[in-house]
Amino acid sequence: MMTLALTSTFSAPASAEGGRLEQARKTARPSPRPPQNRQQSSARQNQPVNRTQRQTNIYSRRPPSSRYGPQPRVATYYVVRRRPAPQAVPPPNALGPRQGPVELDKPPPRPPFQRFVHRYPYDSRKPGWVVDPQDGNPTDHRRISGRAQVEGSYLRGGLIRSGFAARVGSPRLDVDTQLSFYLQPPAQDAMYLGDTGLNIAPVALPRLVWRVGLGARYMIDARLPGAGPREYAAGWNMSTGFDAFPARPFVISARVDRGTLYRTTVWRARATVGITHKRFELFAGYDHMQIERVALGGPLLGLRAWL
Numbered sequence: 001m002m003t004l005a006l007t008s009t010f011s012a013p014a015s016a017e018g019g020r021l022e023q024a025r026k027t028a029r030p031s032p033r034p035p036q037n038r039q040q041s042s043a044r045q046n047q048p049v050n051r052t053q054r055q056t057n058i059y060s061r062r063p064p065s066s067r068y069g070p071q072p073r074v075a076t077y078y079v080v081r082r083r084p085a086p087q088a089v090p091p092p093n094a095l096g097p098r099q100g101p102v103e104l105d106k107p108p109p110r111p112p113f114q115r116f117v118h119r120y121p122y123d124s125r126k127p128g129w130v131v132d133p134q135d136g137n138p139t140d141h142r143r144i145s146g147r148a149q150v151e152g153s154y155l156r157g158g159l160i161r162s163g164f165a166a167r168v169g170s171p172r173l174d175v176d177t178q179l180s181f182y183l184q185p186p187a188q189d190a191m192y193l194g195d196t197g198l199n200i201a202p203v204a205l206p207r208l209v210w211r212v213g214l215g216a217r218y219m220i221d222a223r224l225p226g227a228g229p230r231e232y233a234a235g236w237n238m239s240t241g242f243d244a245f246p247a248r249p250f251v252i253s254a255r256v257d258r259g260t261l262y263r264t265t266v267w268r269a270r271a272t273v274g275i276t277h278k279r280f281e282l283f284a285g286y287d288h289m290q291i292e293r294v295a296l297g298g299p300l301l302g303l304r305a306w307l
Helices: 016-028 038-045
Strands: 056-061 076-081 145-155 159-169 173-184 189-205 208-221 232-244 250-261 264-277 280-291 294-306
Touching: 145 280, 159 294, 189 232, 208 250, 232 264, 250 280, 264 294
Parallel strands: none
Antiparallel strands: 056 076, 145 159, 145 294, 159 173, 173 189, 189 208, 208 232, 232 250, 250 264, 264 280, 280 294
């Protein structure tokens, strides 16, 4: 009896399946980058970008690096030129301390505290006495002016008063004086009452000038020689008043004084309305003087000259 044993061996490629997968992986896998010189790459990274910050700026842009090997470098340069800004030409300054552009339709404005006056109220049919700060030419007007006046008044009891007053200065600052002569003919008695002061005008407009002042008041005995002992006294005086020019040719003036003669209290108030003709003003009003309990007041009529 014979036994036959057959052994069949099949040798399949062990890496057949693995080989296909590996080929697929190789196909999908990118090829490795070729080695580069590290010194060259570091030198490129550390290379400074050429930029000019004064007149020209140059900006460089690098494309993104490729994964598949070296690519040609593409550089884009943007040149930006900075031009200096044009210098603005400043407008011309006004002809005076106030800064501002010149307006051709009227004269340059004047400072708020600088005032000029006409030769007399309503000169050349202009409003008021003080020149409008926004109008007029300073060369045609005055900075310093003056005025003088005389007046007469009849008081009760046969008392007669004659007066003289003067004022000189600028519209903002002036000096004035008033002197009244009181005469009582039956008793042959007479005396002088007057005051002198420095005035400041907080308001100096074409149609209104308001003043406040401080000065001295005095009394001088003027009785005839031999009629009795003479009396003299002096003291301080404070005043406030205004001159209004509502419309041509009228002028309205008023004033209030408070002072002393030695230790005696003195009050004085007056108001007048005048009509002007060029340099002259004819005015009428009322003047009242109160010395303690003695009242000296009455209507008045006078003539004023604007200088």
